[in-house]
Every structure is written in C-alpha cells, then in structure tokens.
Amino acid sequence: MTSAHSEQALKMLMLLSLDGDEAAYRRLLVTLRTLLVGYYGGRIGTTAKSDTEDLVQETLLALHSRRATYDRERPFTAWFFSIARYKLIDHHRKHGSRYKAEMELNEEIEDDFREDAIAARMDVERLLNGLPQHQQELIRQVKLEGQSVADTASRTGQSESAVKVGVHRGIKALAARLRGGM
Structure with a gap:
C-alpha cells in the first residue's frame, strides 16, 4: 500500500506523464500542489498566503519547463x-530576506525527500x-511508523502478544535474509 505522496507514486506519475499520459500529469500536478502548499507555508508563514500561491505556481511552471531534464x-x-x-x-532574495535565503541555502532538503532517505x-x-503481508504490516506500523503494540493490536484485531511475536519473527526473517540465510 503506497501513499499518493510517496516517492514511488510520484515517480510513477512523472514517468507516465513523460510518456505522454495527460491524466497522470494532471494527477501529478494536483498532488505536488498539495505538497508545495505545506512546504512553502511552513517556510514563509501563513501571513503570506498570496506569496505561497505564487511560489506554488512558479514551481509547477518550472517543473513543466524542466521535466524533459528529469533523469x-x-x-x-x-x-x-x-x-x-x-x-x-x-523568493527570499527578491523580498529582501537575505538572511532567510542564506538559511535555505545551508539547509538540506526535507529529510523525507533527500535522495539517500528515499533510497x-x-x-x-x-x-x-519478501515477508508475508501480515508481518509486513506489523513491522511498518510498530517499527517504521512508531505506533504502539497496543494500538496495532487493536487495529488488527490481534492480541498484543501476537503483534509482538509477528514483529519479532518478521525482523528475525529479515536478519536471516540480510545474512544470506534465505
């Protein structure tokens, strides 16, 4: 199960759009617009709603003009x-916010979207x-999303011990696979 905002989903839409799928391109733009509103809103503040909208439009236009350069x-x-x-x-440079522009230059891209994090x-x-579906979901919920064993047990309809055992066995299978035992 992948989110509409995941690397996999967004890349698929981009690749389809590069291959001429106009519907995929429209979906990509709508999804990216949502991501950009949050990205810019958190960086320039809510008092500059028109600036946020301008930045979103400029970025989507830049994407459109540069999409042929995407590797x-x-x-x-x-x-x-x-x-x-x-x-x-x-934007910061244009509006005299030299300090903010320098901060942005020194800041990394959001952790979730850095190339090494994506990889x-x-x-x-x-x-x-490579794991059974139920173990995949348990590991995602407990270990990757940080949900509690109790919440995961409640959501999946399993006992807490069954969740713990499922996570443990899944991790053990992953470790064996990494060691070359599978």
Missing part, C-alpha cells in the same frame, strides 16, 4: 524539491516485500 533513474522527489527549494531562495526507504520496502 528517470534518479528519485523524483529529491529532484522536484530541489526546484522548490531554489524557488524559495529566489533507504526503497531498500526497506524491497526487504519487507
């Missing part, structure tokens, strides 16, 4: 958010895909 082998979100980041830096998530997903 299909690289993570999409890292590429896209680097465009967004430079649009934000330009790590993809590796974890590949490993998890």
